[in-house]
Amino acid sequence: MSGLWNAMPRHGQALVVVLLAVLLFAPAVADRYVLSVLTLVFYFAYVGQAWNLMMGFAGQLSLGHALYVGLGGYVAALLWLFFGIGPWLGVVPAVLVATAFGVAIGWLGFRFSIEGVYFALLTIAFAEFTRIAFDHIGISGGAGGLFIPFQADRSSEWWNLRGGQVSFYYIALGLAVGAVVLAAALLRSRLGYQWLAVREDPVAAQALGINVFRAKMKAVVISAAMTGVGGVFHAFYYGNLFPAQVFDIARSIEIILGPIVGGLGTVFGPVVGAFLLTPMGEGLIMLTHALGISAPGAKAVFYGLILMVIISLKPTGLWPWLSRMFRLEARKS
Amino acid sequence: MMSSIVANVVVQGVLTGLVYGLMALGLSVIFGVVRVVNFAHGEFAVIGMYAAFLLFAHYQLDPLIALVPIAIAFFALGYGLQVTLVQRFVGRAEHEQFILLVGLAIIIVNGLLMIFGPDARPANLPYSFDSFMVGSLIIDKARLYAAIAAVVVAVLLFLFFAYSRTGTAIRACADNLTGAAVVGLNIKRLYALTFGLGLACVGAAGSLLVTIADASPSLAPAYTLLAFTIVIIGGLGSMAGALIGGVLIGISEALAGFFISPSMKSMFSFALLIIVLVLRPQGIMGRRA
Numbered sequence A: 001m002s003g004l005w006n007a008m009p010r011h012g013q014a015l016v017v018v019l020l021a022v023l024l025f026a027p028a029v030a031d032r033y034v035l036s037v038l039t040l041v042f043y044f045a046y047v048g049q050a051w052n053l054m055m056g057f058a059g060q061l062s063l064g065h066a067l068y069v070g071l072g073g074y075v076a077a078l079l080w081l082f083f084g085i086g087p088w089l090g091v092v093p094a095v096l097v098a099t100a101f102g103v104a105i106g107w108l109g110f111r112f113s114i115e116g117v118y119f120a121l122l123t124i125a126f127a128e129f130t131r132i133a134f135d136h137i138g139i140s141g142g143a144g145g146l147f148i149p150f151q152a153d154r155s156s157e158w159w160n161l162r163g164g165q166v167s168f169y170y171i172a173l174g175l176a177v178g179a180v181v182l183a184a185a186l187l188r189s190r191l192g193y194q195w196l197a198v199r200e201d202p203v204a205a206q207a208l209g210i211n212v213f214r215a216k217m218k219a220v221v222i223s224a225a226m227t228g229v230g231g232v233f234h235a236f237y238y239g240n241l242f243p244a245q246v247f248d249i250a251r252s253i254e255i256i257l258g259p260i261v262g263g264l265g266t267v268f269g270p271v272v273g274a275f276l277l278t279p280m281g282e283g284l285i286m287l288t289h290a291l292g293i294s295a296p297g298a299k300a301v302f303y304g305l306i307l308m309v310i311i312s313l314k315p316t317g318l319w320p321w322l323s324r325m326f327r328l329e330a331r332k333s
Numbered sequence B: 001m002m003s004s005i006v007a008n009v010v011v012q013g014v015l016t017g018l019v020y021g022l023m024a025l026g027l028s029v030i031f032g033v034v035r036v037v038n039f040a041h042g043e044f045a046v047i048g049m050y051a052a053f054l055l056f057a058h059y060q061l062d063p064l065i066a067l068v069p070i071a072i073a074f075f076a077l078g079y080g081l082q083v084t085l086v087q088r089f090v091g092r093a094e095h096e097q098f099i100l101l102v103g104l105a106i107i108i109v110n111g112l113l114m115i116f117g118p119d120a121r122p123a124n125l126p127y128s129f130d131s132f133m134v135g136s137l138i139i140d141k142a143r144l145y146a147a148i149a150a151v152v153v154a155v156l157l158f159l160f161f162a163y164s165r166t167g168t169a170i171r172a173c174a175d176n177l178t179g180a181a182v183v184g185l186n187i188k189r190l191y192a193l194t195f196g197l198g199l200a201c202v203g204a205a206g207s208l209l210v211t212i213a214d215a216s217p218s219l220a221p222a223y224t225l226l227a228f229t230i231v232i233i234g235g236l237g238s239m240a241g242a243l244i245g246g247v248l249i250g251i252s253e254a255l256a257g258f259f260i261s262p263s264m265k266s267m268f269s270f271a272l273l274i275i276v277l278v279l280r281p282q283g284i285m286g287r288r289a
Helices: A002-007 A010-029 A032-057 A066-083 A087-111 A117-135 A165-187 A190-200 A202-207 A212-238 A249-262 A269-290 A298-313 A318-325 B002-034 B041-059 B063-084 B094-116 B141-163 B165-175 B177-182 B187-209 B219-234 B239-259 B262-279
Strands: B131-134 B137-140
Touching: A010 A032, A010 A165, A032 A165, A032 A190, A032 A212, A032 A249, A032 A269, A066 A087, A066 A117, A066 A212, A066 A249, A087 A117, A087 A212, A087 B262, A117 A249, A117 B094, A117 B219, A117 B262, A165 A190, A165 A212, A165 A269, A190 A202, A190 A212, A202 A212, A249 A269, A249 A298, A249 A318, A249 B094, A249 B219, A269 A298, A269 A318, A298 B094, B002 B041, B002 B137, B002 B141, B002 B165, B002 B187, B002 B219, B002 B239, B041 B063, B041 B094, B041 B187, B041 B219, B063 B141, B063 B187, B094 B219, B131 B141, B137 B141, B141 B165, B141 B187, B141 B239, B165 B177, B165 B187, B177 B187, B219 B239, B219 B262, B239 B262
Parallel strands: none
Antiparallel strands: B131 B137
């Protein structure tokens, strides 16, 4: 991390400090709605970063990240509802379960060299399989959903994710910042360089003595674990879980939009993408409401258009272009 | 008694599976030649369903006949799409093609949702509830006709690829792109034709699906996954594989729906997909790449 920080030009560092300060003090002035939008931005920056580690850094396309969100959320919610184990502790088994599925998918995929689109389909197949399975598991509420009731007497327990909007805001901010720091550290670590080598040319990487299988597995494990944590946050923030919603492929696609628009394989790409897309989507909803049109699909159509335009015109995403424009890119060390 | 029920279920599955197979055939042809994964495939199938539904609702046009104009319109759509959009992505990174078509798929699904709403639209054909009795077998008339039509379209496509000059040229592109370019084939035109043919298949399959299921936007992603599952089980790029895969999935869904629960039927398709991906990634009829 310190490497990335030191390599940043002065005005880049200033920008980061100002942005962080603004976000830290935002709850003092902003209303609930703005905070809820920002919370969503942080959440997508966080899970987007988790996906970015796997796809952007290690080059493994997952279209089933909703699986880890759902598993993390369900495990933590069930532990809370049935045993009163708070999410700050429940996050550990939640991450373990999400990671176990990640290991299974990674092992099957990489051991049997299922690559590219085939690997993406494997991840979708797992997510869909789990979605239908959860529809039929009675203990977790089946298709009818699982609910985490709001308890007014416990609303001071922010560590149990029972607090109000402001506590969720800070937790999401912490997650997003933590993910950026982790991604920056990983990118400059031995593992990070191995990932880039594997992404660019797995055969050459193997020839250099990199254990390609292990490097890929580490990417899946870290990504699944991080996404599982995101799932715990998601479940307690919204207070409900429906298999048809959390495991849906549309959720997986939502996760990957930010990093793709922002810039695959860059540390700040997922952040830029989330800051751009989430408020735009919210703005579109407000606009259609203001115009009196009830168009439930409008936001998604807009996202679809954005995806097609970005991938046609700027396949590397916005961040590389932004950083060049404002000379924010790291100085060559 | 039980065995005759199971036989009925299996026959239903085979008939449905043949229509699924036609849909998957379109995906397989596009991938086999253009090497682009059409992740909006099920979405196109559902557009075909709505087209057939509207033609039936307004003009009482039987989906078995509506299939022809729909397939022609889809051919033109596919041709145009390849020329204007997809051609630029040929040879680009897999994930970029994937994202382009995912974007298109999202637009189609939600566009349909905005136009038609989320409710399922049943096309009540006059023969929807008729059936043939063959011994102890009860065969749905609509399903049988749909399956026959699917096989006819698939055979026509097969004959086109096997015997026509253009079909041979397209196969040449699939086998050896450089060689095809060297002997002077117009690759871009052939790719556009292929994408058109692939969409014609899915359009035809869409109008046949109206006889089996009610048109609704939410079917689209499920059909995309279904088409992928079939094609991977059958072998990507293999025409016979698509039909065989379709029949296998049709049977497995019908049996799972009957013995376990209709809502769990696709779980078995996904399980089958995972098993095939791991044990035989080239599919049943596929060759090792």
